[in-house]
Amino acid sequence: MRVLVTGGAGFIGANFVQQTVRERPEVRVTVLDALTYAGDRTSLDPVADRVELVVGSITDAPLVDRLVGESDLVVHFAAESHNDNSLNDPSPFVQTNLVGTFTLLEAVRRHGVRFHHISTDEVYGDLPLDSPERFTPETPYNPSSPYSSTKAGSDLMVRAWVRSFDVRATISNCSNNYGPYQHIEKFIPRQITNLIDGVRPRLYGAGLNVRDWIHVEDHNAAVWSIIEKGTIGETYLIGADGETSNLEVVRTLLGIFGRDADDFDHVTDRAGHDLRYAIDASRLRTELGWSPSYTDFREGLAATVDWYREHEAWWRGAKAATEAKYAATGQ
Numbered sequence: 001m002r003v004l005v006t007g008g009a010g011f012i013g014a015n016f017v018q019q020t021v022r023e024r025p026e027v028r029v030t031v032l033d034a035l036t037y038a039g040d041r042t043s044l045d046p047v048a049d050r051v052e053l054v055v056g057s058i059t060d061a062p063l064v065d066r067l068v069g070e071s072d073l074v075v076h077f078a079a080e081s082h083n084d085n086s087l088n089d090p091s092p093f094v095q096t097n098l099v100g101t102f103t104l105l106e107a108v109r110r111h112g113v114r115f116h117h118i119s120t121d122e123v124y125g126d127l128p129l130d131s132p133e134r135f136t137p138e139t140p141y142n143p144s145s146p147y148s149s150t151k152a153g154s155d156l157m158v159r160a161w162v163r164s165f166d167v168r169a170t171i172s173n174c175s176n177n178y179g180p181y182q183h184i185e186k187f188i189p190r191q192i193t194n195l196i197d198g199v200r201p202r203l204y205g206a207g208l209n210v211r212d213w214i215h216v217e218d219h220n221a222a223v224w225s226i227i228e229k230g231t232i233g234e235t236y237l238i239g240a241d242g243e244t245s246n247l248e249v250v251r252t253l254l255g256i257f258g259r260d261a262d263d264f265d266h267v268t269d270r271a272g273h274d275l276r277y278a279i280d281a282s283r284l285r286t287e288l289g290w291s292p293s294y295t296d297f298r299e300g301l302a303a304t305v306d307w308y309r310e311h312e313a314w315w316r317g318a319k320a321a322t323e324a325k326y327a328a329t330g331q
């Protein structure tokens, strides 16, 4: 089986490629990645001899057409993925998330290739802090940020291409991922690398916003379940019942580093900051038989801290520029 993985040098994509090569010797992987600031070819080093990396953009129609034509399956991770960046400059989000997904859809339509689209729970907007409500596949779309609105648009295109052109596609909307190889602009690795540097973690606003954390390997195992057992045209929500406030995450990290529980700073809140995400993943669990392996968040976080301690060479080069960008917005 020949699989084209877009965004395979990014956080979730690189984990997907490594897991796939480890667990599925019958799969031949080609990665298409533009190597933006968020992509890193060294994230594929452990499997470099088993993977072909093509450096290019998913908006490059002739390149995409050729690579899709040589594949049996496309797994589409490539995106501009950071909400804060989308508030500073939405234009690359429109290009990659909307135009790039359109370019891929047209190619899979032409070649009749199976497509799996990776998306986010943020397309559903947010939930109140103090409610038992969770997102389901029937929750109406209501995105808040330029990032989530472009992801929502890309999901809707996939649905339309399934209905109008019989494209064989599935969609998954996952909650917040954590684990190795996550860019240090994101919440958890930013705080871990701050703590390694002896800098206090930074919480947006009061820190009461809730995210539904899932380990990246559990996300990717769910993606394979959907590819192998999912129904064409369906949307699957992926989550591991990991609801935790940002304040609790920071306090857990402080505990792992042996620091005082109040050793953090509150900084300027994010504009339009979504309050709470929570996923009802029962379709995935009951229909496809998936369940997460990482069920102890503190243990998963501690392993992630170890990974960043042991892989300083992987993240150190981006630290100063990432923090300079945050300093400019008071965060």
Ligand code: NAD
Pocket: 006, 007, 008, 009, 010, 011, 012, 013, 032, 033, 034, 035, 036, 037, 038, 039, 040, 056, 057, 058, 059, 076, 077, 078, 079, 080, 081, 082, 095, 096, 100, 118, 119, 120, 121, 151, 173, 174, 175, 176, 177, 178, 182, 183
């Ligand atoms: P990331 O930013 O770490 O990686 C994105 C990758 O896409 C990078 O390697 C980058 O170089 C590549 N890329 C960007 N623009 C490209 C283009 N035009 N052409 C080709 N490659 C391009 O992102 P991530 O956190 O790994 O997210 C991967 C996917 O998962 C995204 O679609 C995101 O919306 C979705 N998602 C992420 C999370 C999360 O918590 N990180 C949760 C749910 C869904």
Ligand code: TDX
Pocket: 081, 082, 083, 084, 119, 120, 121, 122, 175, 176, 177, 185, 186, 187, 188, 190, 202, 203, 204, 205, 207, 209, 210, 211, 246, 270
């Ligand atoms: O320094 C910080 N302090 C802080 O309090 C940063 C960087 C973030 N935060 C807060 C904002 C959010 O409430 O932490 C929470 C998580 O922030 P991010 O890591 O930026 O993630 P989020 O905005 O929730 O989006 C993530 O999950 C869904 C991914 O980046 C998206 O790609 C995915 O779709």
